[in-house]
Amino acid sequence: MVRSMTGFGRATSEEGKERIISLEMKSVNHRYLDMNIRMPKSFIALEDKIRRVVNEKLNRGKVDIFINYKNYGHNQAEVKLNTMLADSYVKCLSELEERYSDIKNDISLSLISRYPEIITLEEKEDDLDEIWLEVKELLEKALIMMVDMRMVEGEKLSEDIAKKCILIEDWVNQIDSKSDVVVENYRVKLKDRVEELLGDLQVDEARIAMEVAVFADKATIDEEITRLRSHIIQLRNTLALNEPIGRKLDFIVQEINREANTIASKSTDIEITNLVINIKNMIEKIREQIQNIE
Structure with missing residues (x-):
C-alpha cells in the first residue's frame, strides 16, 4: 500500500478529568524521518519514548508533534517556608536595630514574609x-x-502515477513504430541529395548503403525502448509493494529519464523528438509526486 508523507493526527484526553492532555501531529515530505516535538518542560523525560513509538509507525517525513497539558486538580501547589533564611533576615534586622537605635523599629511578620525566598510556592511534580x-x-x-x-493520499498518488505510466507506454510504442522509418527516410534523403549533387553521374549504391548502415548503427534505439518498457513494468510492480517505496521509485524514474534523454540525443526525426518531450514532461510530473511518497 502506497503511503503519502502528508498527514495529520489529533487526540485529546477525556473531558472531566483533573488533567487534560491534547496531542496534535502533522507531517510533510522529507528525505528521512525528522521529528520535532514541542511539549511542557516537565515532559522532557518522555521524549525518547515518544520517538520510539513514532519510529514504529512511520519511516519518512518531517513530523511535528505538539503536546499541551493542563492540570485542574486541587492541591497542585504547596507553600514552603524557609525558616533558616527567615532567621537570617531577623538576625540582620536585629543588628540594624542595635546599631541604629535612634531609628524607629517597625519589624513585623508581614514585613519579613515579603523578603525574597522566605515564602515560596512550589508545584507538585506529576507522576x-x-x-x-x-x-x-x-x-x-x-x-x-x-x-x-497518508494511506488515502498515497492511494490517490498511486492511481495517478499508474495513469501517467499508460501515457508514457503509449508514447514509447509510437516511438518504436517510427524508429524503423527513420533509417529508411535517411536512406531516401541521402540518395536524393547525392543524385542532386552528381547530376548525370552514376550513384554508388554500395557507398550509400554503407553510410546508411553507419547511420542506422548510431540511430538505433531498440535497446533504449526495451529498457524503457522494463522500467515502466518495474515502476508498476513497485507501486504494488506493501513497504516504503519512495526512494526506489525515485531511482526508477531517474532511469526512465536517462533512457528518454538517450533517445532524444539519437533522434533526427521531429515526431520522435516531440514524443520524447512528452515523456520527459510526464516523468517530471511523476518525480514531483514521488517526492511525497514514503
Whole structure:
C-alpha cells in the first residue's frame, strides 16, 4: 500500500478529568524521518519514548508533534517556608536595630514574609509514569489517524502515477513504430541529395548503403525502448509493494529519464523528438509526486 508523507493526527484526553492532555501531529515530505516535538518542560523525560513509538509507525517525513497539558486538580501547589533564611533576615534586622537605635523599629511578620525566598510556592511534580500511559494512548490514536490519511493520499498518488505510466507506454510504442522509418527516410534523403549533387553521374549504391548502415548503427534505439518498457513494468510492480517505496521509485524514474534523454540525443526525426518531450514532461510530473511518497 502506497503511503503519502502528508498527514495529520489529533487526540485529546477525556473531558472531566483533573488533567487534560491534547496531542496534535502533522507531517510533510522529507528525505528521512525528522521529528520535532514541542511539549511542557516537565515532559522532557518522555521524549525518547515518544520517538520510539513514532519510529514504529512511520519511516519518512518531517513530523511535528505538539503536546499541551493542563492540570485542574486541587492541591497542585504547596507553600514552603524557609525558616533558616527567615532567621537570617531577623538576625540582620536585629543588628540594624542595635546599631541604629535612634531609628524607629517597625519589624513585623508581614514585613519579613515579603523578603525574597522566605515564602515560596512550589508545584507538585506529576507522576510521569501515569502521564506517559496517557500520552502513549493519545499518541497511538493520533498515529492511526495520520497513517490512515497518508494511506488515502498515497492511494490517490498511486492511481495517478499508474495513469501517467499508460501515457508514457503509449508514447514509447509510437516511438518504436517510427524508429524503423527513420533509417529508411535517411536512406531516401541521402540518395536524393547525392543524385542532386552528381547530376548525370552514376550513384554508388554500395557507398550509400554503407553510410546508411553507419547511420542506422548510431540511430538505433531498440535497446533504449526495451529498457524503457522494463522500467515502466518495474515502476508498476513497485507501486504494488506493501513497504516504503519512495526512494526506489525515485531511482526508477531517474532511469526512465536517462533512457528518454538517450533517445532524444539519437533522434533526427521531429515526431520522435516531440514524443520524447512528452515523456520527459510526464516523468517530471511523476518525480514531483514521488517526492511525497514514503
